[in-house]
Amino acid sequence: MSDKSSLWHSVRAVAWSFIGIRKRSGFEEDVANIKPLHVLGVGVVAALLFVIGLIVLVNLVVAK
Known part of the structure; x- marks a missing residue:
C-alpha cells in the first residue's frame, strides 16, 4: 500500500x-492498514481545525 493511500485511510x-x-x-481493517504516525499527524491537524472552527464560530456569534 502506498503512503498516499495510507494517509487517506488515516484521514477516514x-x-x-x-x-x-x-x-x-x-x-480492524484500519489497524492492519494504516501507519500510527499518519493517524497522529492527521489527528493533531483535525483537532486544530476543530478548535479554530469553534473560535471562529464563537467570534461570529458574539459579534452580532
Whole structure:
C-alpha cells in the first residue's frame, strides 16, 4: 500500500473517530492498514481545525 493511500485511510479513520461510530470490521481493517504516525499527524491537524472552527464560530456569534 502506498503512503498516499495510507494517509487517506488515516484521514477516514480520524474522521470516524471524531463522529464516534465505527464497525468492528472497519476498525480492524484500519489497524492492519494504516501507519500510527499518519493517524497522529492527521489527528493533531483535525483537532486544530476543530478548535479554530469553534473560535471562529464563537467570534461570529458574539459579534452580532
